[in-house]
Amino acid sequence: MRLFLGLLFTVLIAGCSNTSPNAEQREPHLLLISVDGYRYDYNAIHQPPFLSQFEQQAAVIEKMAPSFPTKTFPNHLTLVTGLLPENHGIVSNGFHNPALGEDYFLSRAEAVTNGDFYSGIPLWSLAAEQGMKSGTYFWPGSEAKIAGHRPTYYTAYNHVEDFQIRIDQIVEWFELPQGERPQFATLYFHEVDSMGHYHGATSEQARDALHKVDAAVAQLVERLNALADTQNMDLNIIITSDHGMKDLAKLDRVFMDEVMAQEPGLSERLRLIGTGPVTQIYAQGEDKAADLARMIELFQDIPNIEIYKREDIPMRLLFKGHVAIGDAIILTNESYLDNAERPTTLMGNHGFETAAVPEMNTLLMGVGPAFESGARIESADNIHVYSLMAEILGLSIDHKIDGELAPLAPLLAQ
Structure with a gap:
């Protein structure tokens, strides 16, 4: 053969x-x-x-x-x-x-x-x-x-x-x-x-x-x-x-809905799109700046998690210059962003930083x-x-x- x-x-x-x-x-x-x-x-x-x-x-x-x-x-x-x-x-x-x-x-x-x-x-x-x-x-x-x-x-x-x-x-x-x-x-x-x-x-x-x-x-x-x-x-x-x-088997899960539950009503004022390595956040409440600030406060000390307002996204990503990018993003290369109410059943994924x-x-x-x-x-x-x-x-x-x-x-x- x-x-x-x-x-x-x-x-x-x-x-x-x-x-x-x-x-x-x-x-x-x-x-x-x-x-x-x-x-x-x-x-x-x-x-x-x-x-x-x-x-x-x-x-x-x-x-x-x-x-x-x-x-x-x-x-x-x-x-x-x-x-x-x-x-x-x-x-x-x-x-x-x-x-x-x-x-x-x-x-x-x-x-x-x-x-x-x-x-x-x-x-x-x-x-x-x-x-x-x-x-x-x-x-x-x-x-x-x-x-x-x-x-x-x-x-x-x-x-x-x-x-x-x-x-x-x-x-x-x-x-x-x-x-x-x-x-x-x-x-x-x-x-x-x-x-x-x-x-x-x-x-x-x-x-x-x-x-x-x-x-x-x-x-x-x-x-x-x-x-x-x-x-x-x-x-x-x-x-x-x-x-x-x-x-994905060895990656720790970060359940975003459980983290956001610490601030009542926040999940209704922020729209999250995407799970896994990166989630985009679109603010839609009356005080968007305050909601984004609270979101950053909730996530910024979680191990292996990075969260940035769009204007603060690191240049290494080359990912901040379009209006369709979220008002903020959460990203991780060593964990997995998930939802406790609808946890992923995937065994593999992509979306991480290549470097x-x-x-x-x-x-x-x-x-x-x-x-x-x-x-x-x-x-x-x-x-x-x-x-x-x-x-x-x-x-x-x-x-x-x-x-x-x-x-x-x-x-x-x-």
Whole structure:
């Protein structure tokens, strides 16, 4: 089996290479695959056969640091905008935007599809501005019109979508004739993240989920490489993620509702959104300053807990410059913020600071003619991936972003 996989992978990588005598006429294509919750060391822990082979041959960021908070929607938007969450506006998986007077939650379709929540220029919008088509098969933000555009082709999110349907659609997009097919496409898998949450990062269930994704990606890459020459494509593939996963079993719980019960009525005047590593606090009483001051007083001496008004959030987080960030936040890297009335049943979670909790790191692996096979970068921030992808596709970035190409340039073919 190992020999077969090795030979198969050699064929697949060859398909991503640029060997045609007419290579100079080929158009660059990029497929961005996100395996949600794919921790940087999962290949070593869970040993998915194809992805482990892919890593050996790829250009790799061994530990790619997500932006704070290390949550799904903020970091998927960071990957495709080059902006920190405080600048692209999706500051968590759930929050309140007082400027819009609206809540944003993953389950709230009218919010997820509302372009007013989003800032920046996603890569599919940048592509559209420069005459390039795109396709997204599940990507946070792709169902909203942002910067005047949606992807050329996109699908509404379906949490139980069959893997084969996803793979077939990506292949169909790349089978389109030149001028109609997307040069930039995305694909998303949530299953590894879900099993990490429910059963823990090192669980058998997380392993099984990763192996299922592994088989799907192997099939997809094989089929796409068969198209590369017939469709005159320079095919590049990036496999990455939004964040890692930390097991929770050894973390002490801090029950926020019990702490707040020391001040009668406070829980009615302060709205808390989020549990786990970070909670955002939105003041809604008549004396907001007094309520926030009392909240800080209640929490500031609890071990392993930090609480700040928005204007006092430490610069290390790069998380204070947007109105949708709470009037105050509570955060922890060594405990878990919970509610006694509705305690969590999760075995794993994310959202912690990457610098304090290395399990939040993910990785990035790139294969194709744009990449230097075997190149390694030990660590880098995910804000730079946007510039890398734009460079591969030949897109110009003329607007302000937080990332830049230079930190990831060593991954590119010399």
